[in-house]
Amino acid sequence: MSATGSRSTSAPADGLERPVPETLDADRIHTARRDLDLFGLRAMQRVLRPVLDSETFRTDEEIAAALEFAPRHRWLLRQWLLALTENGCLDHDPERGHRYRAEVPAPSRDDLSEVCADLGYAREFATFLSGSADRLLDLAQDRLRVQELLFPNGDMVTADTFYRDNLGSRYLNSAAREAVAEVVGRLRPDCAAVRILELGAGVGGLTSEVVAGLAGEPVDYHFTDLSAFFLNAARKRFADVPGMRFGIVDMNADLPRQPRCDIVLASNVLHNAQHIGQTLRQLHDLLEPGGAVIFLEFCRAHCLMLTSVHFLMSPRAGGIRAGETDVRAGTDRIFLTEDEWLGQLTASGLTPRPALPAADHPLAVLDQKVFVAVRDQRE
Template sequence: MPADRAAGRVGPGLPGGRGGPLVRRCPPERASDGEPEWVGGGEPEWVGGGEPEWVGGGEPEWVGDGEPKRASDGEEVAAMSPAQDVAALTRAASDAADRALADVDLDRAVAAIERLGRVALASMLDALRRRGLFTAPGDRHTVQEVLTRAHVVPEHRGLIRRWLTVLTREGLLAEDGGWLCATPGAAEATGPALDRAWAWIGTEWRAAMGAALTIEYARRNAERLPDLMTGAVPAFMLLFPEGGMRLARALYRESVTARYQHGAVAALVAEIARRRRPEQGPERRPEQGPERRPERGPEGRPERGPEGRPERGPERGPEGRPERGPEGRPERGPERGPEGRPVQGSERGPVRILEVGAGTGATTEAVLPALDGVAADYLYTDVSRYFLDRARERLRDRAWVRFARLDIDADPGPQGYAPGSFDVVVGGGVLNAARDTDASVRWLAGLLAPGGWLVLSEPTVEEYWVMTSLAFMMADPGDGRAETGATFLTLDQWHAVLDRAGLRRAVTLPGAGHPLERLGHRVFAATTGDGPGAVSPDLAQL
């Protein structure tokens, strides 16, 4: 375990972490003078009977200021300061994420992901050569000439401009006075050499990840890039061949970044839920009436696909990426919440969890088992009926999971979602597909109850293989990405988005020095900071 990630551990761990529960078995003595006052009255009862045993030996040390408080089962738990509480939450999520990678050779997996990026770059140049560009030494073209001669349709011109930018930055093209030309070694990256590179990365990816459907999908897109540029082949047909979800499901589950994010998000949601409703019994679940299907959304909005991404509109990389269902665009009617009325919840009762852009359910499948023992009301939403219908079938045995339509590119109020209705809002790689991330995050923040939490996983660096595949399903953004010409917001831009939404940043993973850090896939947890579980502004630096 890297030393920087070991620092800041609070107590022996949290449920799901290493070293047992964060519970101290303490004698009936107060930090200050006087007699102890047990929460709930009565005498202390030691777990397992007998005398208390200190974790690690020695005398008890309270994690925070104040006096010990008893949990509902009679154990004493030490109150933690907000900073310590968030440090413990971070540790629990980090430990859970690392456990998800326990059987993975991380160095090999990271190297495979980075090699895939280089192969995708070569595939960009190869696609341009197949359109008659940069075919001979000395060939020079302007950006506009590239777009015209390659017959790039208007909706993909922004993407191909980004291709030219990264090809120049990575040394496959050179720029001179507004003209672009291939560099001397560029030809060696295309043709037979490119075929060998794809074969190699397929073998290496399978060895590192245990499967290679991601490579199958990426290579299939690379082979069809000239047709994708011209619009002759719709990108969603390559993601959902024959209407199936085999490739889409793999994209959001197969890679080490996806596994890490799922583990971290699941631990964060579970720990936050337990802290929000500590009084709930372990087996209580909300009673559910017969499920009714929600109404469809406003006319003309695109369908979303895996992880909630829009079809040919905004879409992104793994764990929340591109989207749209193969069935095409849904008919639209007045937008409503589940069961045809505004989504609301009481301040007491089950923890109210909303997942947006749930898509293929990759994040859901990690979070739901982590909520065992928690009284929860889980609302699974997506813009596409294709994903909602399939999720209903897969999750039919979980009566506490409901389903509804929600478009992250529109105000949730008119769609039937009331302000302050949820304790936790979860998004697995979906918000990078929003047209205006600021607006979408602001709307989601408005759905949080006091002290509520927004938990997200998002890519924060350019992914070249995404630029040759999923990016063809993304609409041009209207936020900070429009200024930088990038596919994804950077880490600093994401922090700014959360700040502008009035949220307090508490968790950002992986931490500095982690093997996955340089890949740029991040997990964020931010809170309204004005209710149970509130944190102070300085926690943004933890």
């Protein structure tokens, strides 16, 4: 639908869905989303084209060897091959491998920064995406780390526009803020201070929104990450926030040792769980009865992200990639689908609410969701 006027979407049971703003152009968002995929597919094809032709099938292993793909990134190569095949640009034979079929169509616009702007991304993020595409083979061969492009000279501006300053993130962070406020309001009469644990808080995009929504509320907010780099930045950014403390927590190793809490927050981090079912069960046990886990996740990989930020998701050399032994096993997928998330939350003993945005919302095409799941008050 083209948002030429404001309309209401059907509100889920928790009542968090809001009217679509008049300024939100659904057709333009959909076109930009498709164009970003085409930019990503074209970047993949530029790297693969020298070793693929229309006559000879080559196996994944042969392609990886010819391109000197780093072993830890070869899951990304398989995702590229799958994406190009699904979009009609490669032929695939289960036994013989892949061969070239057709060129990736051109996006509707040549200027990546204009396309990014339609989704609310600043020019710095478009520069990062273009730089990743230009250096894609170097990234694949581990001659360049994507962090060098995403955090140039330690600067967080590019990361901020990806995790906070864009249409999708603003919507999701705002919805998460409302969900946190609802849980805090429900629990507040029974506790002096609501205890919040944020996992993988990173640049603090979700943190900023949640903290703004809790102004005046007594909370014990534990901002955690795996990286001292992010913690040091957060200590400065949130120095004036009462009740906030900082620490390193590895969700794949440290959850059983964490104190009980009322709310667990996570923004684009739970997909890094080595076994998502185990992690969600640990989060269930970490929550007090009536508490909630509130998290943001992509539910589908985007092609341009497969050529850029997804390099962050490769394991260290010799390490285990997330999802190899859980519901994602055998797929090379990092992200769970919406139905998989809801199923895994239920299996862990939590009660999920309807995910947002709803399917008829213009931002649903961005494949990002906010999930809320509650531990039963009677446990």
